[in-house]
Amino acid sequence: MKFDFRAIEPKWQQHWDRSGTFRTPDEDQRPRIYVLDMFPYPSGAGLHVGHPEGYTATDIVCRYLRMKGFNVLHPMGWDAFGLPAERYAMQTNIHPRTTTEENIATFRRQIKMLGLSYDWSREVNTTDPAYYKWTQWIFLQIYNAWYDPRKNAARPIAELELELASSGTAQLPGAPTLTAGDWAKMTRKDRHDLLAGFRLAYVAEIPVNWCQELGTVLANEEVADWTEKGYTVERRPMKQWMMRITSYADRLLSDASNLDWPASTLEQQRNWIGRSEGAEITFPVKGLAGSAVNVFTTRPDTLFGATYMVLAPEHSLVDSLTTQDRRPEMEPYCRAASLKSEMERGAGKEKTGVFTGSYVVNPATREPIPVWVADYVLSGYGTGAIMAVPGHDKRDHEFAIAFKLPVRKVIEGGQGEGECFSGEGVAVNSMNAEVTLDGLPTAEAKRLVIAWLQKIGAGKATVQFKLRDWLFSRQRYWGEPIPIVHCEDGTMETWDTLPLELPVLERFQPSGTTESPLALATDWVNIVEPKTGMKGRRETNTMPQWAGSCWYYLRYIDPTNDIRFCDRAKERQWMPITIYIGGAEHAVLHLMYARFWHKVLYDLGHVSTHEPFKKLRHQGTILGEDSRKMSKSRGNVVNPDDVVREYGADSLRLFEMFMGPLEEMKPWSTKGVEGVYRFLNRVWRLYIDDSGNIDARLGGGPASADLQRLFHQTVKKVGEDIEALRFNTAISQMMIFVNEAMKAERVPRDLAQSFVLVLAPFAPHLAEELWEKLGHTESLSFEPWPVFDPTQLTADDIEVILQVNGKVRSKTTVPMNTTEVELERIALADAQILRYVDGKRIVKKIVVRNKLVNLVVSKD
């Protein structure tokens, strides 16, 4: 008789639902654990088999930890803003809210069908105004904050205003000079503009990545995702909201070293932040007193080899340094470069550029060097200008060859030195009247030249980051409105009555301009700003999809609070997240943005931890049966609904965990699902006989010593494997146990019962059903996890291998802890061993207790 999963699974899902089995109490004495899944974007396609992989893994951990006596927080929700629903609305005119609600209903049904132990009373939805009220509130916290480099933390902007009123910028490193008197005299507009330069959320006119097909701008991090799908992205200057994530570059980098995250993910974040140490060096413009160009270099030790300079086409000095005769060539070059995306600029292998006609003076050699403009220099990095050292930089070398510029060798490299050596070495040809680097290794030469530059006021050591500020606005309808009003005097005011809800639109076509469709809701857009009484226009850009997922893990802690985004005491009790599981595709985007918001909230005193996600793991991609990526066009997509209908949720769960290590990429196998389905049926038949009663073998009498021992080994291994997320080997161990138990004449009832508990985290429906059949009336969810007896893990007798010259020649069974002397005696008496030892000289004897004897004999 087979187990009737079609009846059993819905029965227990309803039971858990109705009894609130997995409701997480906030007031509770048990130790707390917070286990989080990355919440899904509820797409129209429904659940994918990749989703249950991570969700089952966390579910097993949660069910296990509940049985180990923990109070487990395990919630689920919906990251439901996003472009697909809006694009669908453009085609059909069906409101994105309608499609979103439908998709959520499908996802919820599919997830519930898997028997996952979520506390559904904590479900969140980023598109719910009661949720995005707090996303907007956090936006305003960020807007109303600035980064104080002295404290290395964000502070309320009001504190900056107080400081400016009392002492100006006297104590503010890096700020423009301003006295308290100046501040007092400033107009509302001037103060507003000055503060904007400090705020962590600000509007800037910068070249952004505009996608005409999508009708929106994209963050640098997002561009690759869309261009891969065939969309084109162009560079255009536009006014956009930015978040000053660069202020946190150092902390995002250094705090990462304490995270228990996959090495590749940490590496990607480090690369994205891209910290490099170097120097900023000032080159005076020849014949133009008081004018100078700053460059950033990581190799100040090669300064004597800088034979020309290159400015990015967008550099502010291009115009003034270009001589009259060079203009006809320069202007079209810069215009063309500004339209290209960074990707396109990189695509052209040939170096291009235009000479400005001007020269700057190399502070080390005192020689004038020509200033060029070339698009291989990026405006957004460093100072947007470089000193070119063609002898020791590949790119500069290519450029120098193309334009016949002089190359000078200033580093003596080791072996393999070509015409352009970019490694470290010893400085040569690097001396002037005041300083000499000759003979110094790179690290020392750097230190010395920086010290010298500092002394003469021509440079200083600096640190640069690749990380750029986060482009935060999107020209979309289906996103959180940014709660800002633009007043008629050109200032901005925050809109504090939250939530600021999206207006109802009749049509969802793009506005036709570069504004979002919200611009068409004129009644909503044009208002009187209440604090100033001025005419105002609402911000029509909305937030990017990442906004809602930056803090959802905090909302689960206190999902219905309408006074605060999350109660302080509850936050302290539950954070940080013990383990977070989700896709590796979020390595830089979501995981970097969430860390950033979390740190701002920490600085402003709203949360208690530096980092939200202590431990992170990714589930590996599940490939199609043909070992290729699943896709509709390949026709190899597996639908979880079909698998559950055919084999049940327990089989799907078990198979996804049995396929291989959680983090690896692995192919689907229908035969493999059948395999675990067979296993579950074996379990059923172990307990239940053909007439549906408890099998007679569960009656009285003790288990054999072997089965007893195997049981204790199984409890130990399964528990350890769950804690280490090695679900595949845990399942393998349970299979071994069931195989043996099926052969046994007697399986004592208490042992059989305990095994049900061991199986329960993996196949909870089957386990609950068996538990009930065994006479229990309560769910097994909070039964204590079985305890193994360490003394029962090993047999009294143990097999020891006997080797000659490291090769296994025989085996023997001896009592545990047989002495080395005795083992050696047994080995030398073994008939097989004697065949190899006979007539030869034993050179060495290695005896390891409970393991082996190895006799090393001479050749002859």
Add this chain to the structure above:
RNA sequence: GCCGAAGUGGCGGAAUUGGCAGACGCGCUGGACUCAAAAUCCAGUACGGUUCACCCCGUGUGGGGGUUCGACUCCCCCCUUCGGCACCA
């Protein structure tokens, strides 16, 4: 090009500290049950050799070298695959 991860039977994969390579599952082969099939159960299954009946022997964890009584495991060199970054000065 740079960085990261990984290479084990026909397939997915297993192997605490260096100590029986291939657990467990899939597939395959043979058998039992059956009129037959499905389901289930039993036996076998790394490759090669041998007087394939029993034993036994050799080879084998991407390739080459090294350390060691002993290496999938540690060290050096190389190759391949996957992922990320890619004019970041």
